Amino acid sequence: MLHLLDAVAGRIPTLAMTGVTSAPVARRADAVVDLGFGDEAALKLRGAARAWTESYAAMEYRHGPISVSDESSLVWSFGDPPAGLECEVVATWAMFTADARDGPGRFPGPRPAHPPLPGPSGPG
Incomplete structure (x- = not known):
């Protein structure tokens, strides 16, 4: 990516979309859209895992x-x-x-029991 930005510098306007505005790609582009950490994490996970991700x-x-x-x-x-x-x-x-x-964080471990649902068949 960096070599492409360098190749078109000054000739074609460029835009970098990143969650790390201090990254080299952001310094070489003409404009930067800061996706934010959550957006960037969702984008990376989507690309790596081919999973549906949103932020x-x-x-x-x-x-x-x-x-x-x-x-x-x-x-x-x-x-x-x-x-x-x-x-x-x-x-x-x-x-x-x-x-x-x-x-301390709460990382996935054993799945907790589902809470009872209210309604005719549930508690109440």
Whole structure:
């Protein structure tokens, strides 16, 4: 990528989309879009694992994407998650983890028992 940016420098406007604005690609491009760490992590995982990945702000995730989370989902919070988010995610059967750099972290381990569902057949 760097050799391509060098080859077109001054002739063709270039744009780098990255989550690491201090990276060499960002210094060589004419313009930079900062994807943010979560967006960059989702992009890298998508490319490496050929898996469906998305990134959302925690509160945005709560108001939409959480509805498609299930037992095949992993929700990874970078930084401290908002109060209650872990419980909401686990209630969907998805696994939840938080970034270990910001504390002890909660990494996927044995799947916890699913919380009972309210309703006619559930507790209450």
